[in-house]
Amino acid sequence: MHFFSFLAAFLLALRISRAIKFTALHQKWRMILRISAGVPILLFIIFNERLSDDGVLIVAGIYLLLFIEYLKKQEDFKSFTVLLNAHYPLVAAGIISGIVGVTFDSFYEKWESFFVCAQLAAFSWIFLRLSTSKKQQQELRRINERKDELEAMVAARTAEITQQKNELQETVKELQATQAQLIQQEKLASLGELTAGIAHEIQNPLNFVNNFSEVSMELIEEMEEEMAKGDMEEANAIAADIKQNLEKIRHHGKRADGIVKGMLQHSRASSNIKEPTNLNTIADEYFRLAYHGLRAKDKSFNAELVANLDPNLPLINIVPQDVGRVLLNMFTNAFYAVHQKQKTVGGDFKPRVEVSTKVIGKEVEVIVRDNGSGIPDAIKDKIMQPFFTTKPAGEGTGLGLSLSYDIIVKAHKGHINIESKEGEGTAFIITLPLS
Amino acid sequence: MKILVVDDEADVQPLFLQRFRKEIRSHEVEFDFAQSGEEALNYLKEKHQEVVLILSDINMPGMSGIELLTHIREDFPTPPPPVVMMITAYGDAENYKQAMDKGADDFLTKPLDFNLLKEKLKTL
Known part of the structure; x- marks a missing residue:
């Protein structure tokens, strides 16, 4: 061993x-x-x-x-x-x-x-x-x-995930660019809807400018005739008329001017600068533009326009073209809704769209109410989502309400509430803080 | 000759009154105005016998000129029925056809050519 x-x-x-x-x-x-x-x-x-x-x-x-x-x-x-x-x-x-x-x-x-x-x-x-x-x-x-x-x-998985992350970042960038483009397109689309309304709105004051200046020229000739006859009383009456006409020319000239300015403001990229603004003026202007815009597209369409604007409304600090865009969107939707109902119900249905403004406490409330087809419960939650639209393909971008939400809620710290009953009508209630 | 002008724009009133200044002074014509279809119908209930000519805008909020025309033809058929001329900024074929189908006697486009209108009045 x-x-x-x-x-x-x-x-x-x-x-x-x-x-x-x-x-x-x-x-x-x-x-x-x-x-x-x-x-x-x-x-x-x-x-x-x-x-x-x-x-x-x-x-x-x-x-x-x-x-x-x-x-x-x-x-x-x-x-x-x-x-x-x-x-x-x-x-x-x-x-x-x-x-x-x-x-x-x-x-x-x-x-x-x-x-x-x-x-x-x-x-x-x-x-x-x-x-x-x-x-x-x-x-x-x-x-x-x-x-x-x-x-x-x-290691393989990590490489894959890193690549996916990079791809996603690229996609996010592309999406942001696309979003900016879409917002611009939405503005242009609504401008397109407005064009006919704007044309109509400008044509009317221009007609008055032309007519009143023409008639004033005639009146001056008549006045000269009366003076030659020595009828000073009549000559004075004519002079008063001419003065009144010149005021009318000025009034309608300014009206057209305001419309053109509003149109430029609408298409311009928003400056995002809040300024003291008369909400009633904007509401009234876009109410008519939206109506005539739809009217021009479909001649059979008609609606009763009701404006209940609080004359004591103070100026509020808002970005006018942005809030104007929201109101335009609400009006366009309202007219669309009553028009849809008119097409289905027909006959006795009286389309009616109402805009009202009033001060409630420390807020201004703007209500756009229609008696149109209403919003089905099933889609109520979706209507504020981007790209959601009930209009046929090509007619709506689906961005109107989504942008409105951004403008009112995010940029102006306001609220948008919706009251709607299918078949009876819809009210969009916008509240904006006074200060 | 009594003429009813229906237009939602209030400023057409001084315009007509001045354009027809001479005719009014010589009592050839007399004007009344309504700012909506509804107002026009109320007016006609009282005075349809007196009114010879109705000039109506088509594009008005509420009752449109076409609806007003339909009502006039239904409600006041007693001869002689008033002459109705439609006025519109949209002078297209579709609008014209619709107005004529509903019984309009004539169709004028804005801006209104007052000299042409005066010529037409002479033939009434």
Whole structure:
């Protein structure tokens, strides 16, 4: 049994040599390990003849210990630590058995079987540890492989997600650009709806300007005739008429001027500057424009226009063209709703659209009420959503109410409430803070 | 000759009165005005016998000129029925056809040519 430690050292050298055979370490350690495998055999041959069994035990134990300690110092063999540690029991058993054998021979004789068993057990322990550590290593290798696999998957997934994120950011940018374009288009679309109304609204005052200036020229001729006749009373009466006419010309000229200004304001990109504004003027102007806009498109359409505007309404701080756009949108919707109902009910139905303004506490309330087709409950929640429209494709952008919501609620800190009964009509109630 | 002018624009009133200044002074014509179809019908209930000519705008809030025309033809058929001329800013074929179908005697477009109107009055 005295050769166990040599055998173990020999096997250890072989085992490590085999384990690193296909790694980068092979070249570096090949010679050393080969020599390490040879040394125990050589030592055994040398000492077996010259020393007692106990002496060989001690030498073999010491050699094994030195060999293990040497290997443990090498960075390259870190992964063999468990295997190397498994040799300590054998080292201890060998050296102790040897020393006891040398010093207490009789005691050793008596307990020899115990010492032998201890060495056997220590020797077996190495193989036991080896097999379990092999399993562990296999397990470890499997886990490492799985880990690499998972890491590769994670890396791939991360790359994918990063790409998706970049794509999404691009898309968001595109969407923002598109949104800005759509808002501009919505403005232009509503301007298109207005064009006929505007033409009508401008034509009327222009007709008056032309007519009153023509008739004034005639009146001046007549006045000259009367003066020639010496009828000063009649001449004075005519002069009063002419003066009145000039006032009318001025009035209608300003009316046309206001309409053109309003139109320019409507199409211009909003300045977002709030200014003290007479809401009644805006409401009245857009009420008529919306009506004539629809009238021009469909000549069969007619509606009763009712305006209940509070004459005591103070000026309020708003962006006039934005709020004007909201009102235009509400009016257009109201006229559309009564028109739809007129088409389905026909006959006795009297389309009616009403706008009213009044001060309630610290707020101004604007109500646009129609007796049209009403909003079905099923879509009430959706009408404020962008791109939601009940109009046939191409007729509505679906942005009107969504933009109105942005303008009133977000930009002016106001509210939009809707009261509607299907088949009976709708009221849009806009409240804006006074200050 | 009594003429009823129906137009929602109040300023047509001084315009007509001045354009027909001489005719009014010589009592050739007499004008009355209504600012809506409803007002015109109320007026006609009292005075349809006197009114010879009705000049009505088509595009008015509430009762349109076409509806007014329909009512006039239904409510006052007793001969001689008043002459009704429709006036509109939208002088297109569709509008013209609709007015003539409903029984209009003539169709004039804005801006109104008063000299032409005076010529037409002479033939009445």
